[in-house]
Ligand code: ADP
Protein backbone atom coordinates (compact mmCIF):
# COMPACT_ATOMS: atom_id res chain seq x y z
CA UNK A 694 0.00 0.00 0.00
CA UNK A 695 1.41 3.35 -0.98
CA UNK A 696 1.13 6.15 1.57
CA UNK A 697 -0.48 8.38 -1.06
CA UNK A 698 -3.33 6.01 -1.88
CA UNK A 699 -3.96 5.45 1.82
CA UNK A 700 -4.10 9.21 2.32
CA UNK A 701 -6.56 9.55 -0.55
CA UNK A 702 -8.71 6.79 0.95
CA UNK A 703 -8.64 8.44 4.38
CA UNK A 704 -9.66 11.73 2.78
CA UNK A 705 -12.53 10.08 0.98
CA UNK A 706 -13.61 8.44 4.25
CA UNK A 707 -13.66 11.82 5.98
CA UNK A 708 -16.01 13.15 3.29
CA UNK A 709 -18.31 10.20 4.06
CA UNK A 710 -18.20 10.85 7.82
CA UNK A 711 -15.77 8.00 8.49
CA UNK A 712 -12.66 9.07 10.44
CA UNK A 713 -9.78 6.62 10.20
CA UNK A 714 -7.66 7.21 13.29
CA UNK A 715 -5.16 4.68 11.98
CA UNK A 716 -4.28 4.14 8.31
CA UNK A 717 -3.90 0.45 9.07
CA UNK A 718 -7.65 0.18 9.72
CA UNK A 719 -8.37 1.17 6.13
CA UNK A 720 -6.19 -1.74 4.98
CA UNK A 721 -7.57 -4.28 7.44
CA UNK A 722 -11.26 -3.53 6.97
CA UNK A 723 -11.47 -5.08 3.50
CA UNK A 724 -10.67 -8.52 4.97
CA UNK A 725 -13.33 -8.43 7.71
CA UNK A 726 -15.40 -11.60 7.69
CA UNK A 727 -17.69 -10.78 10.58
CA UNK A 728 -19.04 -7.53 11.94
CA UNK A 729 -20.00 -7.72 15.61
CA UNK A 730 -22.29 -4.98 16.84
CA UNK A 731 -23.26 -3.78 20.31
CA UNK A 732 -27.05 -3.54 20.62
CA UNK A 733 -27.99 -0.65 22.89
CA UNK A 734 -27.09 2.70 21.35
CA UNK A 735 -25.56 1.10 18.25
CA UNK A 736 -28.32 -0.95 16.59
CA UNK A 737 -30.94 0.85 18.68
CA UNK A 738 -31.42 4.49 19.61
CA UNK A 739 -30.15 3.91 23.15
CA UNK A 740 -33.19 5.78 24.46
CA UNK A 741 -35.44 3.14 26.01
CA UNK A 742 -38.91 4.00 27.28
CA UNK A 743 -40.96 2.24 29.94
CA UNK A 744 -43.71 0.13 28.36
CA UNK A 745 -45.01 -2.23 31.07
CA UNK A 746 -45.23 -2.46 34.83
CA UNK A 747 -46.83 -5.33 36.74
CA UNK A 748 -46.74 -5.60 40.50
CA UNK A 749 -46.84 -8.78 42.59
CA UNK A 750 -49.85 -9.48 44.83
CA UNK A 751 -49.83 -7.26 47.91
CA UNK A 752 -47.89 -4.41 46.31
CA UNK A 753 -49.30 -1.07 45.28
CA UNK A 754 -48.37 0.03 41.75
CA UNK A 755 -47.75 3.72 42.35
CA UNK A 756 -45.80 3.19 45.53
CA UNK A 757 -43.56 0.58 43.86
CA UNK A 758 -42.97 2.78 40.81
CA UNK A 759 -41.95 5.68 43.08
CA UNK A 760 -39.56 3.39 44.99
CA UNK A 761 -38.01 2.03 41.78
CA UNK A 762 -37.67 5.55 40.37
CA UNK A 763 -35.93 6.63 43.58
CA UNK A 764 -33.24 3.95 43.12
CA UNK A 765 -32.89 4.73 39.42
CA UNK A 766 -32.64 8.48 39.99
CA UNK A 767 -29.05 7.86 41.08
CA UNK A 768 -28.11 5.49 38.23
CA UNK A 769 -26.75 6.70 34.88
CA UNK A 770 -27.99 3.67 32.92
CA UNK A 771 -30.38 4.43 30.01
CA UNK A 772 -32.90 2.01 31.57
CA UNK A 773 -32.77 4.09 34.75
CA UNK A 774 -33.50 7.26 32.83
CA UNK A 775 -36.54 5.60 31.19
CA UNK A 776 -37.97 4.61 34.56
CA UNK A 777 -37.39 8.01 36.17
CA UNK A 778 -38.95 9.71 33.15
CA UNK A 779 -42.07 7.55 33.42
CA UNK A 780 -42.49 8.33 37.13
CA UNK A 781 -41.93 12.04 36.53
CA UNK A 782 -44.51 12.06 33.73
CA UNK A 783 -47.03 10.61 36.16
CA UNK A 784 -46.23 13.51 38.46
CA UNK A 785 -44.75 11.31 41.18
CA UNK A 786 -42.57 12.65 43.94
CA UNK A 787 -39.42 10.54 44.13
CA UNK A 788 -38.73 9.54 47.76
CA UNK A 789 -35.37 10.22 49.40
CA UNK A 790 -32.48 7.72 49.54
CA UNK A 791 -29.97 7.03 52.21
CA UNK A 792 -27.66 4.37 50.76
CA UNK A 793 -27.11 3.64 47.04
CA UNK A 794 -25.03 1.18 45.06
CA UNK A 795 -24.84 0.58 41.33
CA UNK A 796 -23.94 -2.97 40.27
CA UNK A 797 -22.48 -2.77 36.75
CA UNK A 798 -24.20 -4.90 34.13
CA UNK A 799 -26.81 -6.03 36.66
CA UNK A 800 -28.74 -3.19 38.28
CA UNK A 801 -28.73 -1.06 41.42
CA UNK A 802 -30.09 -0.96 44.94
CA UNK A 803 -30.80 1.72 47.53
CA UNK A 804 -32.40 2.32 50.90
CA UNK A 805 -35.60 4.16 50.05
CA UNK A 806 -37.02 5.50 53.29
CA UNK A 807 -36.86 2.31 55.38
CA UNK A 808 -37.07 -0.22 52.55
CA UNK A 809 -34.20 -1.90 50.72
CA UNK A 810 -35.15 -1.64 47.04
CA UNK A 811 -33.20 -3.49 44.32
CA UNK A 812 -33.81 -3.08 40.56
CA UNK A 813 -32.15 -5.07 37.79
CA UNK A 814 -31.85 -8.17 35.64
CA UNK A 815 -32.92 -11.72 36.49
CA UNK A 816 -29.22 -12.51 37.12
CA UNK A 817 -29.09 -9.73 39.67
CA UNK A 818 -32.22 -11.02 41.43
CA UNK A 819 -30.68 -14.48 41.42
CA UNK A 820 -27.53 -13.11 43.07
CA UNK A 821 -29.73 -11.49 45.72
CA UNK A 822 -31.50 -14.81 46.34
CA UNK A 823 -34.85 -13.59 45.01
CA UNK A 824 -36.86 -15.99 42.84
CA UNK A 825 -38.40 -14.46 39.71
CA UNK A 826 -40.40 -17.54 38.70
CA UNK A 827 -43.74 -15.84 39.46
CA UNK A 828 -43.11 -13.55 36.52
CA UNK A 829 -41.61 -16.19 34.21
CA UNK A 830 -44.47 -16.12 31.71
CA UNK A 831 -44.72 -12.33 31.67
CA UNK A 832 -40.96 -12.06 31.18
CA UNK A 833 -41.08 -14.52 28.30
CA UNK A 834 -43.82 -12.53 26.56
CA UNK A 835 -42.04 -9.20 27.08
CA UNK A 836 -38.74 -10.61 25.80
CA UNK A 837 -40.33 -12.07 22.68
CA UNK A 838 -41.71 -8.59 21.96
CA UNK A 839 -38.13 -7.29 21.99
CA UNK A 840 -38.63 -5.52 25.33
CA UNK A 841 -36.17 -5.79 28.22
CA UNK A 842 -37.70 -7.16 31.43
CA UNK A 843 -36.36 -5.69 34.68
CA UNK A 844 -37.29 -6.85 38.17
CA UNK A 845 -37.74 -4.96 41.42
CA UNK A 846 -37.37 -6.46 44.88
CA UNK A 847 -38.37 -4.82 48.12
CA UNK A 848 -36.58 -6.42 51.02
CA UNK A 849 -36.47 -10.12 50.16
CA UNK A 850 -39.70 -10.04 48.16
CA UNK A 851 -40.17 -9.80 44.40
CA UNK A 852 -42.36 -6.69 43.99
CA UNK A 853 -42.63 -5.95 40.28
CA UNK A 854 -41.61 -6.60 36.71
CA UNK A 855 -40.97 -3.59 34.49
CA UNK A 856 -40.24 -3.53 30.78
CA UNK A 857 -38.45 -1.01 28.64
CA UNK A 858 -38.27 -0.89 24.85
CA UNK A 859 -35.52 0.75 22.85
CA UNK A 860 -36.42 1.51 19.22
CA UNK A 861 -34.21 0.25 16.39
CA UNK A 862 -32.54 3.11 14.47
CA UNK A 863 -34.29 3.66 11.12
CA UNK A 864 -31.12 2.92 9.06
CA UNK A 865 -30.12 -0.24 10.90
CA UNK A 866 -32.01 -2.78 8.71
CA UNK A 867 -30.53 -1.40 5.47
CA UNK A 868 -27.03 -1.37 6.99
CA UNK A 869 -27.28 -5.05 7.94
CA UNK A 870 -28.60 -5.94 4.51
CA UNK A 871 -25.67 -4.13 2.88
CA UNK A 872 -23.17 -5.99 5.10
CA UNK A 873 -24.76 -9.28 4.08
CA UNK A 874 -24.53 -8.25 0.43
CA UNK A 875 -20.80 -7.73 0.93
CA UNK A 876 -20.67 -11.35 2.11
CA UNK A 877 -20.15 -10.63 5.82
CA UNK A 878 -21.67 -12.30 8.84
CA UNK A 879 -23.29 -10.00 11.39
CA UNK A 880 -23.26 -10.77 15.12
CA UNK A 881 -24.80 -8.95 18.07
CA UNK A 882 -23.03 -8.70 21.44
CA UNK A 883 -25.17 -7.40 24.29
CA UNK A 884 -25.61 -7.35 28.04
CA UNK A 885 -29.34 -7.54 27.51
CA UNK A 886 -31.61 -10.50 28.15
CA UNK A 887 -31.22 -13.44 25.70
CA UNK A 888 -34.87 -13.57 24.63
CA UNK A 889 -34.99 -9.80 24.03
CA UNK A 890 -31.74 -9.89 22.07
CA UNK A 891 -32.96 -12.81 19.97
CA UNK A 892 -36.24 -11.08 19.15
CA UNK A 893 -34.41 -8.00 17.91
CA UNK A 894 -31.78 -10.07 16.06
CA UNK A 895 -34.44 -12.03 14.20
CA UNK A 896 -36.24 -8.80 13.21
CA UNK A 897 -32.94 -7.62 11.73
CA UNK A 898 -31.76 -10.91 10.22
CA UNK A 899 -28.66 -10.96 12.42
CA UNK A 900 -26.72 -14.24 12.10
CA UNK A 901 -25.49 -14.75 15.63
CA UNK A 902 -26.40 -13.47 19.09
CA UNK A 903 -24.20 -13.31 22.17
CA UNK A 904 -26.43 -12.05 25.00
CA UNK A 905 -26.32 -11.55 28.77
CA UNK A 906 -22.66 -10.67 28.48
CA UNK A 907 -21.19 -8.77 31.42
CA UNK A 908 -19.08 -5.75 30.41
CA UNK A 909 -15.87 -7.70 31.02
CA UNK A 910 -17.19 -10.53 28.81
CA UNK A 911 -17.41 -8.53 25.59
CA UNK A 912 -13.70 -9.09 24.82
CA UNK A 913 -14.09 -12.86 25.23
CA UNK A 914 -17.09 -12.73 22.88
CA UNK A 915 -15.03 -10.85 20.27
CA UNK A 916 -12.26 -13.43 20.54
CA UNK A 917 -14.70 -16.31 20.23
CA UNK A 918 -16.27 -14.83 17.07
CA UNK A 919 -12.77 -14.28 15.67
CA UNK A 920 -11.98 -17.96 16.12
CA UNK A 921 -15.23 -18.96 14.41
CA UNK A 922 -15.31 -16.52 11.50
CA UNK A 923 -11.89 -14.91 11.03
CA UNK A 924 -11.11 -11.21 10.91
CA UNK A 925 -13.55 -9.21 13.01
CA UNK A 926 -14.76 -5.62 13.07
CA UNK A 927 -16.60 -4.49 16.21
CA UNK A 928 -18.93 -1.50 16.41
CA UNK A 929 -19.90 0.04 19.74
CA UNK A 930 -20.64 3.27 21.58
CA UNK A 931 -20.40 2.67 25.31
CA UNK A 932 -17.82 2.74 28.07
CA UNK A 933 -18.33 -1.02 28.33
CA UNK A 934 -17.51 -1.42 24.62
CA UNK A 935 -14.02 0.13 24.91
CA UNK A 936 -12.10 -3.13 25.62
CA UNK A 937 -13.92 -4.93 22.78
CA UNK A 938 -13.19 -2.06 20.39
CA UNK A 939 -9.50 -2.43 21.21
CA UNK A 940 -9.58 -6.25 20.98
CA UNK A 941 -11.21 -6.44 17.53
CA UNK A 942 -9.10 -6.35 14.36
CA UNK A 943 -10.88 -3.10 13.55
CA UNK A 944 -12.85 -1.21 16.22
CA UNK A 945 -15.44 1.29 15.00
CA UNK A 946 -16.97 3.72 17.49
CA UNK A 947 -20.15 5.72 17.05
CA UNK A 948 -19.27 9.42 17.18
CA UNK A 949 -22.38 10.20 19.22
CA UNK A 950 -21.24 7.71 21.88
CA UNK A 951 -18.82 8.00 24.79
CA UNK A 952 -15.32 9.54 24.54
CA UNK A 953 -13.75 6.35 25.92
CA UNK A 954 -15.24 4.30 23.07
CA UNK A 955 -13.85 6.76 20.49
CA UNK A 956 -10.41 6.77 22.09
CA UNK A 957 -10.28 2.95 21.96
CA UNK A 958 -11.41 2.72 18.34
CA UNK A 959 -9.48 2.62 15.06
CA UNK A 960 -12.35 4.29 13.21
CA UNK A 961 -14.91 6.86 14.37
CA UNK A 962 -18.26 7.08 12.58
CA UNK A 963 -19.35 10.71 12.70
CA UNK A 964 -23.07 9.95 12.71
CA UNK A 965 -25.03 7.27 14.50
CA UNK A 966 -26.02 5.89 11.09
CA UNK A 967 -24.66 2.34 10.61
CA UNK A 968 -25.07 2.55 6.84
CA UNK A 969 -21.61 4.12 6.66
CA UNK A 970 -20.06 0.82 7.83
CA UNK A 971 -20.65 -1.07 4.55
CA UNK A 972 -19.46 2.11 2.80
CA UNK A 973 -16.25 2.03 4.85
CA UNK A 974 -15.65 -1.61 3.89
CA UNK A 975 -16.31 -0.86 0.23
CA UNK A 976 -13.89 2.08 0.47
CA UNK A 977 -11.25 -0.18 1.97
CA UNK A 978 -11.68 -2.67 -0.86
CA UNK A 979 -11.52 0.05 -3.52
CA UNK A 980 -8.48 1.75 -1.98
CA UNK A 981 -6.42 -1.40 -1.52
CA UNK A 982 -7.37 -2.82 -4.93
CA UNK A 983 -6.27 0.39 -6.69
CA UNK A 984 -2.87 0.10 -5.05
CA UNK A 985 -2.02 -3.18 -6.68
P1 ADP B 1 -26.16 -3.26 27.56
O1 ADP B 1 -25.70 -1.83 27.57
O2 ADP B 1 -25.34 -4.13 26.63
O3 ADP B 1 -27.62 -3.43 27.27
P2 ADP B 1 -25.55 -3.45 30.46
O4 ADP B 1 -24.32 -4.23 30.80
O5 ADP B 1 -25.49 -1.98 30.63
O6 ADP B 1 -25.96 -3.91 29.01
O7 ADP B 1 -26.76 -4.00 31.35
C1 ADP B 1 -27.14 -5.33 31.31
C2 ADP B 1 -28.46 -5.56 31.99
O8 ADP B 1 -28.34 -5.24 33.39
C3 ADP B 1 -29.59 -4.67 31.48
O9 ADP B 1 -30.22 -5.23 30.36
C4 ADP B 1 -30.50 -4.68 32.71
O10 ADP B 1 -31.25 -5.87 32.76
C5 ADP B 1 -29.54 -4.69 33.87
N1 ADP B 1 -29.27 -3.34 34.41
C6 ADP B 1 -28.08 -2.71 34.43
N2 ADP B 1 -28.18 -1.51 35.04
C7 ADP B 1 -29.49 -1.36 35.39
C8 ADP B 1 -30.25 -0.34 36.06
N3 ADP B 1 -29.70 0.79 36.49
N4 ADP B 1 -31.55 -0.58 36.26
C9 ADP B 1 -32.12 -1.71 35.84
N5 ADP B 1 -31.48 -2.71 35.22
C10 ADP B 1 -30.17 -2.54 34.99
Ligand code: MG
Pocket residue numbers: 731732733734735929930931
Ligand atom coordinates in the same frame (compact mmCIF):
# COMPACT_ATOMS: atom_id res chain seq x y z
MG1 MG C 1 -24.21 0.53 23.72
